[in-house]
Amino acid sequence: MAPALFWTFAAVMLVFGLLVVVSRNPVTSALSLVVCFLGLAALFFSLDAFFIGVIQILVYAGAVMVLFLFIIMLFDLRAEARRKTNVSAVFGGVVVVTLFVRVLFDVSYGFQNGNAVFPAIERRPEGDAWHIGMTLFQTYNLPFQVIATLVLVASIGVVLLSKRELK
Amino acid sequence: MVTLNDYLIVSGLLFTIGFAGVMLRRNLIIIYMALELMLNAANLSLVGFSRFNTQNNLPDFNAQVFVFFTITVAAAEVAVGLAIIVALYRARQTTHVEDLTSLKF
Numbered sequence: 001m002a003p004a005l006f007w008t009f010a011a012v013m014l015v016f017g018l019l020v021v022v023s024r025n026p027v028t029s030a031l032s033l034v035v036c037f038l039g040l041a042a043l044f045f046s047l048d049a050f051f052i053g054v055i056q057i058l059v060y061a062g063a064v065m066v067l068f069l070f071i072i073m074l075f076d077l078r079a080e081a082r083r084k085t086n087v088s089a090v091f092g093g094v095v096v097v098t099l100f101v102r103v104l105f106d107v108s109y110g111f112q113n114g115n116a117v118f119p120a121i122e123r124r125p126e127g128d129a130w131h132i133g134m135t136l137f138q139t140y141n142l143p144f145q146v147i148a149t150l151v152l153v154a155s156i157g158v159v160l161l162s163k164r165e166l167k
Numbered sequence: 168m169v170t171l172n173d174y175l176i177v178s179g180l181l182f183t184i185g186f187a188g189v190m191l192r193r194n195l196i197i198i199y200m201a202l203e204l205m206l207n208a209a210n211l212s213l214v215g216f217s218r219f220n221t222q223n224n225l226p227d228f229n230a231q232v233f234v235f236f237t238i239t240v241a242a243a244e245v246a247v248g249l250a251i252i253v254a255l256y257r258a259r260q261t262t263h264v265e266d267l268t269s270l271k272f
Contacts, residue, residue, distance in 0.1 A: 006169045010177045017181055020200050021188035033200050040207055043177070046169075047218040048226060052210075052234050059238055064203070064245050071249050072196060075256055086193070093190035097183055104179040114172035122224040132235065135228040140236075147239050154243035161250040 006046055013039030026072045030065060037061045048121060051129040174215035182208035195252050195262040199245065206241045210234045 016039065019032040037060045044053035108114060136144055181204060188201025217230030256262055 003169050006173065010173075014177070014180055014184065017184045017204055020204065021184055021192065021197070026194065026196055029197055029200055033203065036204070037207065040181075040211060043174070043211060044214055047174070047214050049214045049218065049231055049234075052214055052231055052238075055235065055238055056207075056210075059242055060203070060207070064242055067245060067249055068196065068200065071253065074253070075196075075262060089193075090191055093187055096190060097187045100183050100186065101180070104176065104183070108172050108176050108179070111172065111175070114175060115170050116219055117168040117170055119219060119221045120224065121218075121221055121226060124225075128226070128228070128231070131225065131228045132231050135232050136235065139229070140232055143236065147236055151239065151243050154247050158246050158250040161247070161254050 006043070009039045009042040009046070012036075013043065027069070030068045030072055033068070034061050034065050037065070049128065051127075051132050171215055171219045175212055178208045178212040178215065181205075181211065193264050195255075195264060196249075198264070199248055199252070203241065203245070206237060210237055213237075 013036050016032045016036040020029045020036060023029050023032065037056060041053040041056040041061070044050075044056055185201045185204030185208060188204065189198050192198055192201065213230045213234050217227045217234075220227045220230075252262060255267070259267065261267065
């Protein structure tokens with residue numbers, strides 16, 4: 001991918017990610033999160049991970065965000081905008097975040113293997129979904145079934161939690 | 168050219184934004200969104216390492232399968248977490264962490 005496109009999508013992702021955190025209205029946060037995930041999916045496409053990018057759009061920008069928006073619509077969150085900010089929490093957060101970014105840049109520039117440019121890959125007609133499927137069902141068959149059980153347990157748990165009184 | 172470090176720095180900055188959100192915001196739903204940002208930042212660096220660590224002229228698909236698992240678990244986590252938040256809202260009529268102090272010593 002051309003560097004200009006990479007930086008454009010990275011900037012879109014980071015700006016809308018920042019908007020998620022700073023906006024006072026939860027609906028604005030949720031819609032910014034959708035745009036942030038779309039930018040992230042574009043970065044996945046730039047890394048030749050087409051299957052992961054499509055899954056990112058379907059699962060996050062589709063399913064998870066609809067869930068978030070439903071919950072926000074269900075609540076009356078207008079009281080949020082009237083709260084004043086906690087000055088000591090903001091100060092502590094800014095200090096910790098500054099230190100974190102400092103360490104991040106130190107580690108990244110000390111990482112020599114990170115200066116490699118894109119290695120060439122062979123584009124096969126079967127595409128990357130085929131390779132991920134083969135890896136998933138041959139090497140990681142047992143973890144895949146464990147994940148399936150986890151999702152089943154989670155969906156039963158959600159139904160139980162949503163019942164009005166637990167018996 | 169775009170290098171692996173560029174992807175790692177973008178991923179780290181996204182993680183930092185999510186981390187700042189968890190630290191600074193007091194609304195449970197916004198904290199959940201910030202958690203999603205942090206999970207996705209980790210996914211981005213995993214896919215970056217997968218693309219730059221080629222084997223037989225192909226990306227490392229183990230990392231992409233790991234990202235697939237992460238996305239699945241995150242989706243289940245969001246469903247359960249939001250159900251808990253709804254149950255909490257029903258009991259307390261708030262989603263603000265400063266109003267939830269019954270476990271405070």
